[in-house]
Amino acid sequence: MPQPLLDDALWKRIEPLLPKRRARNRQYAGRAPIPDRAVLTGILFVLRSGIPWRMLPREMGCGSGITCWRRLVRWQRAGVWKRLHVALLTELRQRGRLDLARAIVDSASLRAMRGGKKLDRTLPIAARRGRSIMFLPTPTGFRSSRR
Numbered sequence: 640m641p642q643p644l645l646d647d648a649l650w651k652r653i654e655p656l657l658p659k660r661r662a663r664n665r666q667y668a669g670r671a672p673i674p675d676r677a678v679l680t681g682i683l684f685v686l687r688s689g690i691p692w693r694m695l696p697r698e699m700g701c702g703s704g705i706t707c708w709r710r711l712v713r714w715q716r717a718g719v720w721k722r723l724h725v726a727l728l729t730e731l732r733q734r735g736r737l738d739l740a741r742a743i744v745d746s747a748s749l750r751a752m753r754g755g756k757k758l759d760r761t762l763p764i765a766a767r768r769g770r771s772i773m774f775l776p777t778p779t780g781f782r783s784s785r786r
Contacts (some may be wrong), residue, residue, distance in 0.1 A: 644683045650676055652726060659719045673702035687751035 657675050680703030685692055685708075686774060690705035714720065731737040 644687070645676065645680050645682075650679075652730075653679065653723060656719050656722045657714065657724065658719070673706055675710075676702040678707050678710045682711050 654675070663669075663672075666709065667739055677700055681695055681699060681704070684699065684701070685704065692708045693709060695701065695704035697703065715739075728737065
């Protein structure tokens, strides 16, 4: 049997970080939503395999690729991935498994000695002027969203 993409231990860490879903209106309920764990499995499958969102196999039981993509964007906007990153780093530090001695600092993350703040010319103009920009995945690539 192949190893699952999302094991129970990782799901227990991720589940509390996901936003709570609104209660459904039973009179006009429509389709039942796909469970978050199934959607996350579909997201991980697409990101690990590199297939297009629309080619996600329905036999996996995670809904359509567009459903997974929409939930990924919604969770990105809700800050789920940042909270997960912080939670996992905190756990690694507590276990003593995070070695910052091997961290690499490059010149892009340091201020220039003379001449003031160094600008990254590869960033959009809005980001260089101090406005935050978030890159969101789309079915065809990435788009920027000003925040």
